[in-house]
Amino acid sequence: MLLEKIGTLQENSEPLRFSEIDDPLPVENEILIRVSACGVCHTELDEIEGRTAPACLPIVLGHQVVGTIVALGKNARRFRLGERVGVAWIFAACGLCKFCKAGNENLCTEFKATGRDVNGGYAELMTAHQDFVYSLPEGFTDAEAAPLLCAGAIGYRSLRLSGIADGQNLGLTGFGASAHLVLKMVRHRYPRVKVFVFARSEREREFAKELGAVWAGDTTTASPQKLDAIIDTTPAWTPIVEALKNLEPGGRLIINAIRKEERDKDVLVGLSYPTHLWLEKEIKSVANVARADVSGFLRLAAEMRIKPEVEEYPLNDANRALLELKAAKIRGAKVLRM
Numbered sequence: 001m002l003l004e005k006i007g008t009l010q011e012n013s014e015p016l017r018f019s020e021i022d023d024p025l026p027v028e029n030e031i032l033i034r035v036s037a038c039g040v041c042h043t044e045l046d047e048i049e050g051r052t053a054p055a056c057l058p059i060v061l062g063h064q065v066v067g068t069i070v071a072l073g074k075n076a077r078r079f080r081l082g083e084r085v086g087v088a089w090i091f092a093a094c095g096l097c098k099f100c101k102a103g104n105e106n107l108c109t110e111f112k113a114t115g116r117d118v119n120g121g122y123a124e125l126m127t128a129h130q131d132f133v134y135s136l137p138e139g140f141t142d143a144e145a146a147p148l149l150c151a152g153a154i155g156y157r158s159l160r161l162s163g164i165a166d167g168q169n170l171g172l173t174g175f176g177a178s179a180h181l182v183l184k185m186v187r188h189r190y191p192r193v194k195v196f197v198f199a200r201s202e203r204e205r206e207f208a209k210e211l212g213a214v215w216a217g218d219t220t221t222a223s224p225q226k227l228d229a230i231i232d233t234t235p236a237w238t239p240i241v242e243a244l245k246n247l248e249p250g251g252r253l254i255i256n257a258i259r260k261e262e263r264d265k266d267v268l269v270g271l272s273y274p275t276h277l278w279l280e281k282e283i284k285s286v287a288n289v290a291r292a293d294v295s296g297f298l299r300l301a302a303e304m305r306i307k308p309e310v311e312e313y314p315l316n317d318a319n320r321a322l323l324e325l326k327a328a329k330i331r332g333a334k335v336l337r338m
Helices: 042-048 142-149 151-162 177-189 202-210 238-246 265-270 273-277 291-304 315-326
Strands: 030-040 065-072 084-087 090-092 125-129 133-135 169-173 194-198 215-217 227-232 247-255 282-285 310-314 333-337
Touching (some): 030 142, 030 315, 042 315, 090 125, 142 177, 142 291, 142 310, 142 333, 151 227, 151 247, 169 177, 169 238, 177 194, 227 238, 315 333
Parallel strands (some): 169 227, 194 215, 227 247, 247 282
Antiparallel strands (some): 030 333
16 A cells, blocks of 8 residues: 555545555565554554655555565574564664664664655565564464554553553543553553543543543543543644643653644643643653564563454555544554455
8 A cells, every 4th residue: 555645634535555566575684574464553644644754755654564474685584484573663773873772772863664764564565674573472363463563562661651650540641552552551560550541532431441441531621530640642732731730740741642733733822830830740752662662562462461452454445444543433453454
């Protein structure tokens, strides 16, 4: 499914074109993967609409890739032919800078993203460097494994950055692919944490309560208790302003979004220092994922026997999946099947 030009989904409801392109070939340390499933992420909307524009066009999107190795580059020895593997948002980094050496490749200035800087997984075949490919635990179907590679891994990093401790109160703003996996993680790792969910969709709020949230309300509704940390997974600014009002003194807001849309940016004019920011509240963004986040979450997912909720679509129905994601018609994660 090729993206050939940037534009809004209002202007073009079918931004991806079902296409035939040449098969990629693995070189040096690369492997060739026959893709079986690829998750659909809000970041693809950011790419299509130009908020985090691809490095070149046309390009194949997709960065939650599950498949089987069908060929090896001449120096690729980490994996075997026929092995099931995954590829995540982090496609490459320099390996030499202070961030890479500290295990924070996500902050490397030479960070390359799967499906944005190179062709990704909305296709039958793709290549990837062996050092940025992951073995997948047993017990997950291909469709269940796909959202673990981004929604799960970025949620894992967000939860760690939140600093939440057992017995505290955690808020989740937006309840799609990433947030529903965070809730599952919290219930496993911090059983005494109470989770409060803010979502504009009644369907999302009901789903959150099914998974164990103690309360779920609209994005602009005040939580019944103040919260020690809130993780925001939305593309909008309003949830940021609303979340800051719901934080305890010293609370932390984690913004898990690669970009924010412009449509409601004017709400920032209403920020009040004493109401929203005072009393040592913190705001921290999540920038991409490092390899340790992906591998760490995959181990945790196997330990928890986590089962993501997924909705499957055929590859040539990717545009419909993206439109439904844009309209917040979400229950768990959306996954393309090849």
